[in-house]
Amino acid sequence: MALLNVEDLTVVFGGKDRADVRAVDGVSFEVRAGEVIGLVGESGCGKSVTSLALMGLLPPKGNKVTGKAIFDDGVNLLSTDQRTLRDMRGREIAMIFQDPLSSLNPVVPIGVQVTEVLARHRGMTGERARKEAEALLDRVGIPDPRRRLKEYPHQLSGGMRQRALIAMAVACRPRLLIADEPTTALDVTIQAQILELLKELVHQDGTAMIMITHDLGVVAGLCDWINVLYAGRVVETASRHSLFAQPTHPYTHGLLASIPRLDSVRGDRLNPIPGSVRDLLPWVEGCAFAPRCERVLESCVEGPPALVGGAHAYRCVNPFGADS
Amino acid sequence: MMRFIVRRLLQLIPTLLGLSILLFLWLHRLPGGPETAILGERATPASRAAIRKSMGLDDPLIVQYGRFLKQLLRGDLGNSLNEKRPVLDLFLERFPGTIELTVTAMIIAIGLGIPLGYLAAKRRATWLDHLSVGASLAAVCTPIFFLGYLIKALFAVNLGWFPTFGRQDTTIDATRVTGFYVLDGIMTQEWDAALDAMHHLVLPGLTLASVPLAIIVRMTRASVLEVLGEDYVRTAEAKGLTERRIRGRHVLRNAMLPVVTVIGLLTGGLLSGAVLTETVFAFTGIGQFAAQAIDNRDYPVMMGFILIIAVVYVLVNLIVDISYSLIDPRVRVR
Numbered sequence: 001m002a003l004l005n006v007e008d009l010t011v012v013f014g015g016k017d018r019a020d021v022r023a024v025d026g027v028s029f030e031v032r033a034g035e036v037i038g039l040v041g042e043s044g045c046g047k048s049v050t051s052l053a054l055m056g057l058l059p060p061k062g063n064k065v066t067g068k069a070i071f072d073d074g075v076n077l078l079s080t081d082q083r084t085l086r087d088m089r090g091r092e093i094a095m096i097f098q099d100p101l102s103s104l105n106p107v108v109p110i111g112v113q114v115t116e117v118l119a120r121h122r123g124m125t126g127e128r129a130r131k132e133a134e135a136l137l138d139r140v141g142i143p144d145p146r147r148r149l150k151e152y153p154h155q156l157s158g159g160m161r162q163r164a165l166i167a168m169a170v171a172c173r174p175r176l177l178i179a180d181e182p183t184t185a186l187d188v189t190i191q192a193q194i195l196e197l198l199k200e201l202v203h204q205d206g207t208a209m210i211m212i213t214h215d216l217g218v219v220a221g222l223c224d225w226i227n228v229l230y231a232g233r234v235v236e237t238a239s240r241h242s243l244f245a246q247p248t249h250p251y252t253h254g255l256l257a258s259i260p261r262l263d264s265v266r267g268d269r270l271n272p273i274p275g276s277v278r279d280l281l282p283w284v285e286g287c288a289f290a291p292r293c294e295r296v297l298e299s300c301v302e303g304p305p306a307l308v309g310g311a312h313a314y315r316c317v318n319p320f321g322a323d324s
Numbered sequence: 325m326m327r328f329i330v331r332r333l334l335q336l337i338p339t340l341l342g343l344s345i346l347l348f349l350w351l352h353r354l355p356g357g358p359e360t361a362i363l364g365e366r367a368t369p370a371s372r373a374a375i376r377k378s379m380g381l382d383d384p385l386i387v388q389y390g391r392f393l394k395q396l397l398r399g400d401l402g403n404s405l406n407e408k409r410p411v412l413d414l415f416l417e418r419f420p421g422t423i424e425l426t427v428t429a430m431i432i433a434i435g436l437g438i439p440l441g442y443l444a445a446k447r448r449a450t451w452l453d454h455l456s457v458g459a460s461l462a463a464v465c466t467p468i469f470f471l472g473y474l475i476k477a478l479f480a481v482n483l484g485w486f487p488t489f490g491r492q493d494t495t496i497d498a499t500r501v502t503g504f505y506v507l508d509g510i511m512t513q514e515w516d517a518a519l520d521a522m523h524h525l526v527l528p529g530l531t532l533a534s535v536p537l538a539i540i541v542r543m544t545r546a547s548v549l550e551v552l553g554e555d556y557v558r559t560a561e562a563k564g565l566t567e568r569r570i571r572g573r574h575v576l577r578n579a580m581l582p583v584v585t586v587i588g589l590l591t592g593g594l595l596s597g598a599v600l601t602e603t604v605f606a607f608t609g610i611g612q613f614a615a616q617a618i619d620n621r622d623y624p625v626m627m628g629f630i631l632i633i634a635v636v637y638v639l640v641n642l643i644v645d646i647s648y649s650l651i652d653p654r655v656r657v658r
Contacts, residue, residue, distance in 0.1 A: 090562065104556055121564065152654070
C-alpha cells in the first residue's frame, strides 16, 4: 500500500497575456511508507513545482493543477481545501527547502520558529515546548541547543541553519518528508553531513522521503527508487540499483556521464549534455530531449514516446541497451 | 540594548551642535542684522550702534556663538518681539495642542494605513487594491490647506457634525492641568470636556493625517508584497501555521521595518504640516503661532519654532532607531 500515490500530476502556468507553460506534464509515481524516492533532473524540469503542488504551496493564481495525489488512501492533496492542507502540513507532510538562510525568518529567534510548529500541531506551549525544541535541536546535531534557541538565523552557520530547518520539519514526526535540494546551498563537506543526518532521521522515524535534486550523487547514497524528470515528464523510473547499473534513457546516461570523475585522465574534457531544456510545449512534436540527444532517430520527432518497460521503465524509442 | 541606546543618545550631541551653529548663523545673517529686526528699518545709526553694543554684536563671532549656546542650554530663547514675553513660555503654552493634534493624526494614519496597505497587498490587483492606491495618490497630491477647507466646509459648515474651529467649546468651563485638553478632561473626570476636546480634534486630525496615511498605505503595500514572496513565508506555510500567525509573526513583523522608518520621518514632518492645518482650523498650537510669527517677523519665535521642529525630528528618529533595533536583531549586533 502506497503512502502517497501521485497520478497524472499536471501543473500549467498561464495568464491572460502569456502562453501556457506545462511545468509538470502528467507525472505519476508512488511513495511507500518509509521509502526514500528521488526526483532527479536539471533546472526547469518541474521537480520543485511537483513538490510545491503536493504541499499546496503554489501561488493561488496563475496556475492550474490537475491529476491526483492520494495521501494514505484518503485525502487527495491536489483537490482538498486549504484548511485540511494546513492541518496536514508540518504534521503529516513536512518540507525542507533549498536555501536555509532565506528560508528562516531573520527577525524571529530559532527557538520560536521551532516551538511554533509544536504549538500548532502538538499543542505544546511554554516550558514543555522549549524543552522539546531543545531536544529537537540536539537530535539534529546542533551543539549547545539551549543557547541556540535564543539566537537568530544570522548568528548560525549555513549547516546549522539547515539543521534547524530539518528540526522544524521533523518536529511532529511527519510520515512524509519532502526535501527540495536541501544541500545545494551548502559546502561539500556539510552536504555529506546533512545527507547523513536526513538518512538517519527517516530511518529512525520510519518517515518516507521525496528527495528532490539535480545531483545523481545525492540519490545514489540515499534513495530506494529514482524518477528522472525531463521537461515536466518522467523519462526513466527504476530502483536505485537498476538505474545505476543500466541507465537506459539517453538523458539519464548523459547525466551520469557528465559527472566529473577523479580517475579520469588529466586534460580530459568534461562531458556536458549540450543545450538546455526547451520552453513552452516541449512534448507536443516528439521527444523533448531529441534536440540534445546523441542517439536521436527520425522517429523521435514523430510524436511523443510512451513510457515503456516493466519495473524499470523509460520513455525512449532508442534506449541504451536496445542495440546490443 | 542599553549600550545601543546610550550610544545613539551620544550621537545626538554633534547633530544638535551643528543645528545650533546653523541657527546662530541664520540669526546673525538676517537682513540688516538682529538690530534691524528689533528696531525696524528706519532706526537711526546711533540707536543701532547702541543696541549692537548692548547685545554684544561687535564681539568676535565665536564669543557671540558661545553666549548664544549658553542661553540655549539654559532654555533661554529670548523674548518674543511681538508679545514681549519669553519665547519658551509662549511655546510651552501652545505645544500640548500641537502634540494632541499630531498624535491624533498619527493614530489615524497608522491605524488605517497599515491594515489598508496589508489588505491591498494581500488582494493585489482587485478593486480594493486599485482603490487604496488611487485614493492615496489623490491624498498625496491634494494640498493640505485645500483639503482642510474642503473637509471643514463639508463636515463642519454644511453637515454641522463637527466644530469649525478651536480646541474647546467656549461654553465649557474646563479645569486645566497639563494643557493637553483631552488628558485634562480625563484626569479631572470632566468627561464632557474630554469628549468635546476629542470632537474638536477629529477634522484637523483627519486633515493632517491625509498625507502620512497615503504614504503609509503605499509603503506597507509595497513592503508586504515583497515579504509575501520571501522564502521564510513559504516555510511558515509549509509548517501549516494558521494564517493569523503567519500574518503577524512572519509577514507584518518583517514588512514593518521600512514602514517604521517612514513613520518616523512623517511624524517630524507633521509639525510643519501643522502650520497649515492649525491655521485652517484656528487651532491653538505652535503651528498657528509660528505662522503668526512669520507674518510679524518675530525672529526669536521663528527661531524657537525651527529649534523645536529640529529637536522633535531628532528625538523621533531616535525612537525610530530604537524600535527598529527591537524589531530587527541584525541591527542590534555589536
